[in-house]
Amino acid sequence: MTKTPLLEIEDLHAKVxxxxxxKGFNLTIYEGxxxxxxxxxxxxxxxxxxxxxxxxxxxxTAGSIRxxxxxxxxxxxxxxxxxGIFLCMQYPVEIPGVPTATFLKxxxxxxxxxxxxxxxxxxxxxxxxxxxxxKLGIDNEMLKRPVNVGFSGGEKKRxxxxxxxILKPQLAILDEADSGLDIDALKxxxxxxxxxxxxxxxxxxxxxxxxxxxxxxxxxxxxxxxGHIVKSGDKNLALELEEKGYAEFVKEx
Amino acid sequence: MAGLLQNxxxxxxxxxxxxxxxxxxxxxxxxxxVPTAKTEYWQYTKPRDLNADDFVMQNSEDYExxxxxxxxxxxxxxxxxxxxxxxxxxxxxxxxxxxxxxxxASHEEGINLAERVLPFEAYYLYFANGMFIPMYPALxxxxxxxxxxxxxxxxxxxxxxxxxVDIEKHPFAALNTAYGEExxxxxxxxxxxxxxxxxxxxxxxxxxxxxxxxxxxxxxLEKGAKAEIFEYFDYKGKEKSRYFANCxxxxxxxxxASLHHYKLQDEAFKANHVALTVVRAKREAKYQNFCFxxxxxxxxxxxxxxxxxxxxxxxxxxxxxxxxxxxxDFTTDxxxxxxxxxxxxxxxxxIDGDARGVFQGKIKIHPDCVGSEGHQLHKAILLSDTxxxxxxxxxxIYADDVKCSHGAATGELDENQLFxxxxxxxxxxxxxxxxxxxxxxxxxxxxxxxxxxxYFKSKV
Ligand SMILES: Nc1ncnc2c1ncn2[C@@H]1O[C@H](COP(=O)(O)OP(=O)(O)OP(=O)(O)O)[C@@H](O)[C@H]1O
Ligand SMILES: [Mg+2]
Numbered sequence: 001m002t003k004t005p006l007l008e009i010e011d012l013h014a015k016v017x018x019x020x021x022x023k024g025f026n027l028t029i030y031e032g033x034x035x036x037x038x039x040x041x042x043x044x045x046x047x048x049x050x051x052x053x054x055x056x057x058x059x060x061t062a063g064s065i066r067x068x069x070x071x072x073x074x075x076x077x078x079x080x081x082x083x084g085i086f087l088c089m090q091y092p093v094e095i096p097g098v099p100t101a102t103f104l105k106x107x108x109x110x111x112x113x114x115x116x117x118x119x120x121x122x123x124x125x126x127x128x129x130x131x132x133x134x135k136l137g138i139d140n141e142m143l144k145r146p147v148n149v150g151f152s153g154g155e156k157k158r159x160x161x162x163x164x165x166i167l168k169p170q171l172a173i174l175d176e177a178d179s180g181l182d183i184d185a186l187k188x189x190x191x192x193x194x195x196x197x198x199x200x201x202x203x204x205x206x207x208x209x210x211x212x213x214x215x216x217x218x219x220x221x222x223x224x225x226x227g228h229i230v231k232s233g234d235k236n237l238a239l240e241l242e243e244k245g246y247a248e249f250v251k252e253x
Numbered sequence: 254m255a256g257l258l259q260n261x262x263x264x265x266x267x268x269x270x271x272x273x274x275x276x277x278x279x280x281x282x283x284x285x286x287v288p289t290a291k292t293e294y295w296q297y298t299k300p301r302d303l304n305a306d307d308f309v310m311q312n313s314e315d316y317e318x319x320x321x322x323x324x325x326x327x328x329x330x331x332x333x334x335x336x337x338x339x340x341x342x343x344x345x346x347x348x349x350x351x352x353x354x355x356x357x358a359s360h361e362e363g364i365n366l367a368e369r370v371l372p373f374e375a376y377y378l379y380f381a382n383g384m385f386i387p388m389y390p391a392l393x394x395x396x397x398x399x400x401x402x403x404x405x406x407x408x409x410x411x412x413x414x415x416x417x418v419d420i421e422k423h424p425f426a427a428l429n430t431a432y433g434e435e436x437x438x439x440x441x442x443x444x445x446x447x448x449x450x451x452x453x454x455x456x457x458x459x460x461x462x463x464x465x466x467x468x469x470x471x472x473x474l475e476k477g478a479k480a481e482i483f484e485y486f487d488y489k490g491k492e493k494s495r496y497f498a499n500c501x502x503x504x505x506x507x508x509x510a511s512l513h514h515y516k517l518q519d520e521a522f523k524a525n526h527v528a529l530t531v532v533r534a535k536r537e538a539k540y541q542n543f544c545f546x547x548x549x550x551x552x553x554x555x556x557x558x559x560x561x562x563x564x565x566x567x568x569x570x571x572x573x574x575x576x577x578x579x580x581x582d583f584t585t586d587x588x589x590x591x592x593x594x595x596x597x598x599x600x601x602x603x604i605d606g607d608a609r610g611v612f613q614g615k616i617k618i619h620p621d622c623v624g625s626e627g628h629q630l631h632k633a634i635l636l637s638d639t640x641x642x643x644x645x646x647x648x649x650i651y652a653d654d655v656k657c658s659h660g661a662a663t664g665e666l667d668e669n670q671l672f673x674x675x676x677x678x679x680x681x682x683x684x685x686x687x688x689x690x691x692x693x694x695x696x697x698x699x700x701x702x703x704x705x706x707x708y709f710k711s712k713v
Contacts, residue, residue, distance in 0.1 A: 053676050054675075054676075055672050055676075056668060056672065057668075076675070076681065077672060077675035077676050077681075078675040078676075078677075078678050078679060078680055078681060078684075080676075081675065081676055081677055081678035082678045086676075086677075087676050089673070089676075092673070093667075093669045093670050093672075093673040094670075095670045095673065095674075095688070095691065096691065097688075097690070097691025097692060097694040097695070098687055098688070098690075098691045102687075103674070103677075103687075106674070106677075106679050106683065106687065107674075107677035107678050107679055110677075110678040110679050110680065110683070111678045114678070146691075147673075163677060167677065167678070
């Protein structure tokens with residue numbers, strides 16, 4: 001099977017204000033691959049995922065990001081999402097006044113419209129939402145509340161996973177999807193993520209803990225420090241990091 | 254035509270008390286003039302366009318769809334009868350004894366009333382360019398509605414007209430008083446609880462002239478009466494016409510009466526709309542106001558509530574949303590004049606383009622009004638760099654043992670919320686629309702009637 005690159009990041013430099021945070025980042029993800037990125041606090045991991053998804057406030061000063069061969073940097077955030085990129089956020093945003101179900105329905109139909117599929121009516125959408133929610137152990141009651149408002153840390157991560165299961169992205173970026181999760185919830189989220197995999201979907205998993213990688217087994221592990229990848233390896237690298245920490249890489253810079 | 258004070262024949266001007274009241278109004282307006290930036294409570298909203306001398310006031314005969322020159326069926330509500338009017342005043346032989354009828358007889362051509370219903374059941378009353386169209390819904394017993402001119406003629410208005418409005422401090426209300434002939438007299442007798450809202454539909458349709466009209470409603474709820482009144486202002490016609498609607502409501506709530514007062518101002522973007530509502534609420538009376546302003550060059554709504562006796566309460570809420578060059582102004586003056594009175598104000602604005610939103614909110618608690626509570630909150634979202642919100646809260650507390658609060662916040666749409674939605678594939682514009690709707694959600698929840706709430710929601 002010849003694989004085609006899904007995401008190609010080349011010599012990416014990005015700054016926030018005057019501060020350069022991403023400094024010459026390179027990564028290529030092929031269809032179906034799972035990449036884990038690990039690195040110390042403040043290394044720029046969330047910045048990287050935000051830049052990939054087009055969050056305002058970041059300036060790309062050099063380099064390129066291509067997705068399915070397209071120049072991603074020229075697309076608006078919503079266009080990137082509709083192309084098939086999903087960011088499971090480290091800190092999901094609360095939106096008071098917007099019911100969770102309404103939000104999800106807008107998202108689903110925006111994507112369907114992009115794919116030239118008929119929009120789902122309320123009945124069909126609710127059915128889909130309930131089915132997926134049930135798999136993730138999400139209460140219907142929770143879906144009636146405003147987006148993320150009053151959700152516990154774990155509930156927020158479950159809701160991120162639910163969105164991902166419904167939107168079925170080709171590339172999911174998980175930014176510390178495991179933070180704040182109890183062991184059961186971790187398993188639920190990991191199962192949700194794994195259920196996505198049909199051999200063509202790719203994952204970029206950002207985490208501090210090897211534990212998540214027991215459930216979502218990576219093909220590659222990258223150490224990210226000071227704005228770029230300092231070392232790459234297979235899943236055993238994660239075990240090594242768990243033992244030794246990042247000290248050696250941080251010193252290297 | 255010159256200025257806003259014009260000479261025009263007025264109905265019932267030969268009745269001394271109304272003539273005297275109109276003269277007082279005229280003098281009070283002459284003394285104050287059109288407000289300038291130096292006029293108190295007018296420093297933000299500049300009615301410069303209202304100083305123009307090209308406003309035209311019209312009499313009923315100026316309107317084709319209101320004038321009649323043949324015998325016709327009259328819909329003045331006094332039973333079926335032929336009317337032989339040539340506009341305006343005429344003798345009416347409707348069997349209620351001989352009296353002069355002040356209806357403007359209606360040709361139903363020119364304005365299709367059948368289409369003019371809102372998506373909820375109501376008793377409908379119509380005005381066109383400030384003139385009452387004499388068609389009456391079948392009202393339940395104990396509810397009385399008639400044109401103001403008729404209530405002036407039979408003397409019933411005398412007890413109410415001008416009794417609540419301080420024309421020395423409200424120049425446009427003074428102007429309104431100087432004309433005081435168009436509008437409704439509406440009364441609910443003791444204990445009458447209306448089953449459906451009353452809609453007062455004020456339709457403006459202007460061609461080349463800049464029409465100016467005054468409306469004055471007297472709303473009287475006797476003891477324990479309960480009603481919902483929905484004022485609707487809409488517009489059809491040329492975009493450039495700069496008409497001016499100057500409206501005053503005087504609302505009398507007897508003990509335990511309850512009024513839900515809604516207003517939707519959905520007018521031309523060149524419209525000028527200045528309205529003052531003054532409410533006097535007696536013991537345990539409840540006044541709940543919700544106003545949505547939208548459109549208009551200048552749109553000003555001022556609500557004055559006098560909580561005159563114990564346990565009276567007022568809930569005054571508003572939302573406004575505009576772009577372009579509009580100025581929308583919501584001004585309140587809540588007076589706690591008795592112990593244990595309550596008020597709450599929630600006002601939310603969405604401002605785009607070069608528009609300006611103004612909120613001037615006043616709470617005054619008179620001495621000895623212990624146990625009273627007055628709260629106020631204004632929040633605005635600016636959608637552009639050139640949008641502006643001017644907020645002036647004013648708390649005057651002269652009593653101990655009261656609870657008062659006020660707050661104001663002006664900001665932009667939350668970027669993180671916007672990005673969160675976009676990152677799920679939702680269009681930026683759509684995301685903004687959803688966020689604006691969410692922002693206005695809590696103020697809409699102030700509307701108890703679900704059908705009316707849904708209608709406002711569709712307008713937001
Ligand atoms: N908007 C901003 N303004 C200024 N500095 C910022 C901004 N956003 C991020 N930074 C800085 O950029 C650096 C990288 O932040 P980022 O959130 O990407 O780190 P991270 O690797 O995700 O860390 P963590 O593991 O703690 O989540 C940090 O030093 C952070 O303070
Ligand atoms: Mg991070």
